[in-house]
Amino acid sequence: MPRVAVLTIGDELTSGRVVDRNASTLATRLRDAGIETPIHLTCGDDEDVIVRWLRTAHEAADVVVTTGGLGPTDDDVTHAAVARWAGVELELHDDVLETIRHRFTDRGIVMPEPNRRQAMLPAGATVVPNPLGTAPGVVLEREGKWVVTLPGVPRELAPMLEETVVPFLRTHFRIESVVKVRILKTFGFTESRLAEILAGVSVPAHGGLRIGYRPIFPEIHLSLTASAADEATAVAWISEYEERVRPLLGHRLWGVDDDELAGVVLDGLRRGGLRLATAESCTGGLVGKLLTDVAGSSDVYERGFITYTNEAKQDLLGVPPDLFAPGGAGAVSEACACAMALGARERSAADVAVSVTGVAGPSGGTADKPVGTVWIGVSTRDGTSARMHFYPGPRSWVRTLSAYTAIDSIRRVVLQLPDLDPLARPPRR
Amino acid sequence: MPRVAVLTIGDELTSGRVVDRNASTLATRLRDAGIETPIHLTCGDDEDVIVRWLRTAHEAADVVVTTGGLGPTDDDVTHAAVARWAGVELELHDDVLETIRHRFTDRGIVMPEPNRRQAMLPAGATVVPNPLGTAPGVVLEREGKWVVTLPGVPRELAPMLEETVVPFLRTHFRIESVVKVRILKTFGFTESRLAEILAGVSVPAHGGLRIGYRPIFPEIHLSLTASAADEATAVAWISEYEERVRPLLGHRLWGVDDDELAGVVLDGLRRGGLRLATAESCTGGLVGKLLTDVAGSSDVYERGFITYTNEAKQDLLGVPPDLFAPGGAGAVSEACACAMALGARERSAADVAVSVTGVAGPSGGTADKPVGTVWIGVSTRDGTSARMHFYPGPRSWVRTLSAYTAIDSIRRVVLQLPDLDPLARPPRR
Numbered sequence: 021m022p023r024v025a026v027l028t029i030g031d032e033l034t035s036g037r038v039v040d041r042n043a044s045t046l047a048t049r050l051r052d053a054g055i056e057t058p059i060h061l062t063c064g065d066d067e068d069v070i071v072r073w074l075r076t077a078h079e080a081a082d083v084v085v086t087t088g089g090l091g092p093t094d095d096d097v098t099h100a101a102v103a104r105w106a107g108v109e110l111e112l113h114d115d116v117l118e119t120i121r122h123r124f125t126d127r128g129i130v131m132p133e134p135n136r137r138q139a140m141l142p143a144g145a146t147v148v149p150n151p152l153g154t155a156p157g158v159v160l161e162r163e164g165k166w167v168v169t170l171p172g173v174p175r176e177l178a179p180m181l182e183e184t185v186v187p188f189l190r191t192h193f194r195i196e197s198v199v200k201v202r203i204l205k206t207f208g209f210t211e212s213r214l215a216e217i218l219a220g221v222s223v224p225a226h227g228g229l230r231i232g233y234r235p236i237f238p239e240i241h242l243s244l245t246a247s248a249a250d251e252a253t254a255v256a257w258i259s260e261y262e263e264r265v266r267p268l269l270g271h272r273l274w275g276v277d278d279d280e281l282a283g284v285v286l287d288g289l290r291r292g293g294l295r296l297a298t299a300e301s302c303t304g305g306l307v308g309k310l311l312t313d314v315a316g317s318s319d320v321y322e323r324g325f326i327t328y329t330n331e332a333k334q335d336l337l338g339v340p341p342d343l344f345a346p347g348g349a350g351a352v353s354e355a356c357a358c359a360m361a362l363g364a365r366e367r368s369a370a371d372v373a374v375s376v377t378g379v380a381g382p383s384g385g386t387a388d389k390p391v392g393t394v395w396i397g398v399s400t401r402d403g404t405s406a407r408m409h410f411y412p413g414p415r416s417w418v419r420t421l422s423a424y425t426a427i428d429s430i431r432r433v434v435l436q437l438p439d440l441d442p443l444a445r446p447p448r449r
Numbered sequence: 450m451p452r453v454a455v456l457t458i459g460d461e462l463t464s465g466r467v468v469d470r471n472a473s474t475l476a477t478r479l480r481d482a483g484i485e486t487p488i489h490l491t492c493g494d495d496e497d498v499i500v501r502w503l504r505t506a507h508e509a510a511d512v513v514v515t516t517g518g519l520g521p522t523d524d525d526v527t528h529a530a531v532a533r534w535a536g537v538e539l540e541l542h543d544d545v546l547e548t549i550r551h552r553f554t555d556r557g558i559v560m561p562e563p564n565r566r567q568a569m570l571p572a573g574a575t576v577v578p579n580p581l582g583t584a585p586g587v588v589l590e591r592e593g594k595w596v597v598t599l600p601g602v603p604r605e606l607a608p609m610l611e612e613t614v615v616p617f618l619r620t621h622f623r624i625e626s627v628v629k630v631r632i633l634k635t636f637g638f639t640e641s642r643l644a645e646i647l648a649g650v651s652v653p654a655h656g657g658l659r660i661g662y663r664p665i666f667p668e669i670h671l672s673l674t675a676s677a678a679d680e681a682t683a684v685a686w687i688s689e690y691e692e693r694v695r696p697l698l699g700h701r702l703w704g705v706d707d708d709e710l711a712g713v714v715l716d717g718l719r720r721g722g723l724r725l726a727t728a729e730s731c732t733g734g735l736v737g738k739l740l741t742d743v744a745g746s747s748d749v750y751e752r753g754f755i756t757y758t759n760e761a762k763q764d765l766l767g768v769p770p771d772l773f774a775p776g777g778a779g780a781v782s783e784a785c786a787c788a789m790a791l792g793a794r795e796r797s798a799a800d801v802a803v804s805v806t807g808v809a810g811p812s813g814g815t816a817d818k819p820v821g822t823v824w825i826g827v828s829t830r831d832g833t834s835a836r837m838h839f840y841p842g843p844r845s846w847v848r849t850l851s852a853y854t855a856i857d858s859i860r861r862v863v864l865q866l867p868d869l870d871p872l873a874r875p876p877r878r
Contacts, residue, residue: 034487036476037661040469043491047465058463058498060491062472069487076505212561215522233522234461243466298755300734304741305727308734308755315811315844317733323761326727326737326753328746331798336752336765369760382744412556414581415744417604 022193024050025059025081027073029088029098030172034064042087042177046170049178050085053186054199054247057085065089070101078165083189088172090155092134098169099158103142106162110140116147120154148184152176159188197247200254202262203234204242205279207428208272208440211235214242217268221261229257238424239281271437274428283314285427288434289372290320296430297370298324299337299360301351301377302394306423322370327360337363352377352389357397357406365399372433373399375406376426380418394422398433407439451622453479454488454510456502458517458527459601463493471516471599471606477663478607479514482615483628483676486514494518499530507594512618517601519584521563527598528587532571535591539569545576549583577613581605588617595621626676629683631691632663633671634708636857637701637869640664643671646697650690658686666846667853668710700866703857712743714856717863718801719749725859726799727753728766728789730780730806731823735852751799756789766792781806781818786826786835794828801862802828804835805855809847823851827862836868 026046032038040062047057061077063069070089077084089098103110117139124131138155141147148157148168153176157169168185170177189195206214211233223231228248234241244261248254266273275284289296298307298321308324311317325336330351333339339359342348349355360375378394385391392412398405407429411421428440455475461467469491476486490506492498499518506513518527532539546568553560567584570576577586577597582605586598597614599606618624635643640662652660657677663670673690675683695702704713718725727736727750737753740746754765759780762768768788771777778784789804807823814820821841827834836858840850854869861868 033473034476034485034489035480035661036473036478036486037663039473040489044462044465044468047463049465051464056463057465058493058495059502060463060469060489062489062491064487072509080501210561212521212563215563216561219523232460232464232466233524234466245464298734300737302741303738304746304750305729305734305737305753305755306741308729308757309732309738312731312733312735312755312757312809312848313845315809318757321733321757323757323765324734324753324755326734326741326755328737328741328750328752329798332752335797368764369758380744410556414604416742419741 021195021197022055022082022189023059023080024055024057024083024085024189025061025077026057027061027063027070027077027084027086028172029063029065029070029086031064031095033062033088041174042172045174045178046085046087046181049181049186050189051245052199052201053190054195054197055186055189055193065095065097067097067101067104070098071104074101074105074167082164082193083166083168085168085170085185087170087177090138090157090169090171092132092137092154096137099141102145102158102160102167102169105167106142106144106160108143111143113139113141113147116141116156119149119156123154148180150176151179151183157185159185197249198251198254199245199247200251200258202244202258203277204244204262204265204269204273205275205281206240206242206269206272207238207274207281207424209240211240214240218242218265221265221268223261224257228254229261231261238421271432272440274431280314281424281431282310282317282427285431285434286311286314286317286320288431292434294320294371294434295322295369296320297322297364297368297373298426299364299373299375300324300326301328301333301360301375302380303376303419303423303426304328306419307374307376307426310423310427323368325364333360337367339363350389352379352393352395354395354397354406354408357395358399358404361397361399361406362404365404371401372430374426374430375399376422378418378422380415380422382415392418394418394425396422396426396429398429400433450624451484451511451618452488452509453484453486453512453514453618454490454506455486456490456492456499456506456513456515457601458492458494458499458515460493460524462491462517470603471601474603474606475514475516475610478610478615479618481628481630481674482619483624483626484615484618494524494526496526496530496533499527500533503530503534503596511593511622512595512597514597514599514614516599516606519567519586519598519600521561521566521583525566528570531574531587531589531596531598534596535571535573535589537572540572541565542568542570542576545570545585548578548585552583577609579605580608580612586614588614626678627680627683629675629677629680629687631673631687632706633673633691633694633698633702634704634710635669635671635698635701636667636703636710636853638669640669643669647671647694650694650697652690653686657683658690660690667850700861701869703860709743710853710856710860711739711746714860714863715740715743715746715749717860721863723749723800723863724751724798725749726751726793726797726802727855728793728802728804729753729755730757730762730789730804731809732805732848732852732855733757735848736803736805736855739852739856752797754793762789766796768792779818781808781822781824783824783826783835783837786824787828787833790826790828790835791833794833800830801859803855803859804828805851807847807851809844809851811844821847823847823854825851825855825858827858829862
């Protein structure tokens with residue numbers, strides 16, 4: 021298998037002004053085609069530096085795929101650098117110039133003179149056509165080492181990769197292996213707890229299966245990547261590992277591949293013919309936002325109450341006023357979470373309601389109810405209950421964890437799973 | 450000035466599963482402190498490869514700042530690699546272990562055994578404390594070359610950079626120039642429109658002032674970075690440019706530096722003794738979420754209604770049912786947006802209410818009301834009105850732009866500014 025290095029080029033990348041998404045796009049797409057990209061490099065639009073990094077990258081790689089620096093302006097120097105690396109001249113490709121000119125004349129305008137530069141390509145290079153833009157790329161070989169150039173515009177890069185570069189690399193390097201990826205998605209583990217669990221599961225010695233973590237706060241995803249001679253073997257390797265690990269992940273495993281937690285919950289409700297209402301205090305709308313991120317949520321998600329004040333909790337949800345009186349349980353309490361969930365269900369067309377009330381901080385914490393104390397209530401026709409969770413941390417962290425826990429609590433009720441054990445309890449005085 | 454290379458480490462980066470944002474964060478923040486990062490490298494969690502790339506990077510740089518690979522699991526090998534690079538052993542730092550242990554015991558749980566690894570640091574290294582996580586970084590020198598390690602979690606990396614790494618680099622490399630950064634924050638421009646406007650404003654020829662764009666969707670921030678011999682000069686350069694550009698930005702400029710749009714709006718309401726209610730349909734809680742991201746919003750933000758169904762709009766906000774009947778204006782209409790805003794104000798303790806109703810897509814669009822059509826209503830004691838905006842695009846894009854426009858609409862009412870001109874109008878049949 022060839023070793024491929026990715027070299028992304030642009031002053032906007034080294035200055036930090038633009039986040040480099042092309043490296044990730046290239047790596048993902050090439051990996052799915054069975055090609056690893058163990059090395060990523062980034063440098064500015066500087067001919068000397070590009071030449072130096074092409075040489076450095078080739079010490080560890082057979083192919084360097086570059087992005088960027090193919091535009092019409094003076095600071096676009098990638099093809100000049102590639103020509104120097106190969107010891108050849110830049111030469112005008114008449115057919116490429118005609119293609120570029122046509123992109124303009126088709127829109128009724130004259131090609132600006134600077135675009136002529138984009139038809140100046142290293143001698144001996146094979147052109148990589150750009151169906152969506154003026155800048156073509158090239159493939160060039162020197163002494164068994166290869167350079168592939170692509171533009172920096174993500175929209176233009178993708179089809180060039182797909183239509184020309186991937187087929188070229190797979191054919192040229194005779195890549196016959198099939199790569200399959202399976203993602204297992206969990207909520208409720210810390211990364212280290214998950215590592216402890218997986219330490220007990222052996223990975224097959226043949227080396228064709230790779231297990232990786234992908235913490236996407238507050239979820240942790242597990243990737244199973246199999247590279248095998250044929251699809252059946254790759255699928256079998258993944259299935260075998262997945263079957264062994266599933267019982268260990270338990271109900272904290274909520275989905276696979278493209279599943280979204282809110283989508284899984286909405287699907288479960290939809291299958292049961294159930295509608296949902298939300299009552300939010302400290303999350304202030306975040307639970308509703310996450311549910312409605314999912315297109316088509318409107319047939320299940322009926323309404324939401326953002327009751328940020330005690331008056332709103334009383335007015336909209338019928339929370340008893342004596343909860344807020346001196347000596348009452350207060351807004352962050354089991355009684356209030358239950359009253360909010362029950363009120364939301366009764367004052368809507370929903371069958372299931374979830375409530376969140378907690379101390380998101382940074383102020384408002386007490387010895388009894390420190391920042392991070394969150395009560396989550398769920399109400400159905402079968403009853404209403406609430407559970408305390410403790411997520412000490414910055415405001416956005418408390419809120420995000422609380423909102424995900426609320427959505428996961430609905431999942432557990434709908435799928436009749438046991439409650440999630442709280443990760444931690446607040447300190448006792 | 451030192452030459453600094455950024456080395457981001459993680460299989461999730463080389464595999465393309467995760468877009469590398471840390472390189473951009475580091476480059477931006479270091480640049481603001483007067484330090485350039487001309488080289489970015491990325492490699493996987495592989496000790497041999499990390500050691501090799503530390504050596505390669507040091508050929509062109511004085512300092513290598515790494516991110517990632519400091520976690521508690523076996524695949525976190527950055528400190529082992531750094532120790533090998535420096536020719537020293539890893540040793541247990543008792544004080545670091547105690548700090549890590551406390552992070553768990555403070556939450557009432559026992560430290561998992563794997564976290565002990567995070568206290569194994571290269572001998573002779575200076576610890577970079579991590580105020581928000583278990584993994585500390587280190588600073589280590591060998592023969593005049595430096596390595597600085599930071600965790601890969603963006604939330605943890607930022608304060609470590611700010612509090613320890615930047616002051617260290619500036620002191621050690623005797624960076625005496627004073628760097629001042631001023632951020633002007635706008636909403637309602639496209640990047641190309643803003644570029645056109647700024648093309649007419651000359652930047653001083655002395656080269657000490659640099660103007661940069663930071664599109665942080667859906668806002669565009671403008672950074673004015675001055676690097677001068679003393680603070681007074683840097684401040685003067687920034688002020689002079691700011692005074693020239695402010696009139697051109699108009700009311701689309703809503704804040705500076707650490708201001709948040711929701712915070713500016715809440716402050717304006719607070720100063721006027723006004724309370725706010727929200728009524729959301731297509732944004733599903735996102736407006737409430739953005740408002741309550743701001744700590745202390747509870748004295749101003751009174752309550753919110755997430756009325757995702759027509760029934761909820763009628764029940765909770767008193768929207769007339771005939772709007773939803775055949776021949777009625779429908780849920781996405783001026784009449785509905787006005788009725789929602791008025792209903793939210795009348796059925797709450799709020800003085801100002803904002804409403805959002807639109808077609809977020811991907812389905813549900815019609816020739817009359819294509820995806821991206823959004824009505825935003827505002828109601829105060831002085832009256833109620835609504836305005837149409839057209840944001841054709843993917844669901845998350847429509848929702849985010851709609852929510853920001855809603856918050857900006859409150860700002861314009863509270864500060865008595867003219868309405869924002871819609872960026873585009875939907876096509877007529």
